Amino acid sequence: MLLSRWIVLPILTVLPLLASCASLNYTLGQPITAEGTLVLKGNEPFAVPVLVGQSEQWELTGLKKQQYVPLQNKALRVRGTVARLRGDGPLRPQLQVTDMTELPSGK
Numbered sequence: 001m002l003l004s005r006w007i008v009l010p011i012l013t014v015l016p017l018l019a020s021c022a023s024l025n026y027t028l029g030q031p032i033t034a035e036g037t038l039v040l041k042g043n044e045p046f047a048v049p050v051l052v053g054q055s056e057q058w059e060l061t062g063l064k065k066q067q068y069v070p071l072q073n074k075a076l077r078v079r080g081t082v083a084r085l086r087g088d089g090p091l092r093p094q095l096q097v098t099d100m101t102e103l104p105s106g107k
Helices: 002-021 065-071
Strands: 031-041 048-052 057-061 075-084 094-102
Touching (some): 031 057, 065 094
Parallel strands (some): 057 094
Antiparallel strands (some): 031 075
16 A cells, blocks of 8 residues: 555656646647747847747747837737747747737736
């Protein structure tokens, strides 16, 4: 009985972590709509706009600096196509933006 407790406890600890790592399966070129907060990651002059959602992050491409700097730290709905899939490395998935709208601050 004591041994089974030592087996079950680590399994129950790891399960929520595995569930949080699960992501939707996307394909290159797939049109999607994502919501989140626009943040800039990295240092100038190499800062990259990233949409941080509840379960995923998207590096946004196809935008000019004048478009995304005023929207920093604001809630957005972004439509676009998947330009890069999440891999095993440090690169985030990319979203080629076709439309971007600011969400009301109450959302």
